[in-house]
Amino acid sequence: MPIDRGYSLEHMLPALPIPIAGALLGLIIGSFLATLILRWPEGRSVMSGRSSCDHCGHQLRIWELIPVASYLLQRGKCRQCGQEVAPDHIAIEIAAGLIGGLALFAAPGPEGLAGAVFGWVLLTLGALDANHHWLPDRLTVVLAVSGLVASVLLVPVELIDRLIGGLLGFASLAIVAGLYRYVRGREGLGGGDPKMLAGIGCWLGWQTLPLVILGASFVGLLVALSWQVRGKIMTADSLLPLGSLMAVVAFPLWLYQAAGDGLLY
Structure with a gap:
């Protein structure tokens, strides 16, 4: 059957x-x-x-x-x-x-339109980070605020999950950046990376943050391998745009969440 x-x-x-x-x-x-x-x-x-x-x-x-x-x-x-x-x-x-x-x-309807806005902001941040290693505060703030507004008006989830996601997203990378600076004596993460992860947490909730980081690490590994295949020399000072890597992972995770609520069941 x-x-x-x-x-x-x-x-x-x-x-x-x-x-x-x-x-x-x-x-x-x-x-x-x-x-x-x-x-x-x-x-x-x-x-x-x-x-x-x-x-x-x-x-x-x-x-x-x-x-x-x-x-x-x-x-x-x-x-x-x-x-x-x-x-x-x-x-x-x-x-x-x-x-x-x-x-x-x-997600046909307002939730899907909100998700598209999420994706478009991620696309902009990812492109700016890839080309200029720059994550503007104005855009990371828009990312966070729009996520909280969407959770209140459109998405049937607890606002507290989004607020915790924003706080944990910022704190986790800020702590990593601080430890790296203390141990290595130089910057390892840009100042916009914790703010961007905070914005992603405001959209996806705190539960997805480990997946965002793990997924970004995996994509970054693929990028590094592709550089080696093309003969580009990788050193300890080579810069990978973490914001771009997180953007690549975050929007598919939103799609999975949205589809799980409606399309696939």
């Missing part, structure tokens, strides 16, 4: 427009995030003025701003000066689109 998993293709098909809409929204959000990630570390605003080429200043028309499609049609180059557009731009757009689609597939 076939196993009844509690859902079927016929049951899921009517809901597909919701995650598709989430993916499309994610592509639009991703276009903004890609610009933010490029310009914020340089002190340039993304809110004032029209979008333009970062090389020649050519003001982009509407058809040059369509996420992913414009990049592909223009072969990744500016139509005016022919300079290549940073490939990170399309990567961020695609990642944001996947986040929006997956979040609303796992």
Whole structure:
């Protein structure tokens, strides 16, 4: 006899427009995030003025701003000066689109939209950490506050679990950073890492924090192995962006939580 998993293709098909809409929204959000990630570390605003080429200043028309499609049609180059557009731009757009689609597939409705916001903030923090080893306080605060607000308004969990998650997330990495500094006499963790883990704890609860750290360590090991395969020399001073590694793990954990509450049962 076939196993009844509690859902079927016929049951899921009517809901597909919701995650598709989430993916499309994610592509639009991703276009903004890609610009933010490029310009914020340089002190340039993304809110004032029209979008333009970062090389020649050519003001982009509407058809040059369509996420992913414009990049592909223009072969990744500016139509005016022919300079290549940073490939990170399309990567961020695609990642944001996947986040929006997956979040609303796992939890169609307000909870899924909140989860997409969680993923988009993680994506921004992860990209900034990977490229600049920088986790802005303003974004880590947004991560924490949005997690607590979501737990109060949308997610049927105890707020105390999220508050403990925030406190333990910050304290655990702050203690590790302090011990490393005491033993080695130099910084081993950035100041933003404990704040980011606190924000993740505010979203996922304290119970998931060991999984976040273990998962980030495993992903970091894979990254280090890939560096060695490509001939990149690893030393004790080589920097791995812990914020990026935690971001890679945290959003799938949210998907698992959301799917466990609805989609899979």
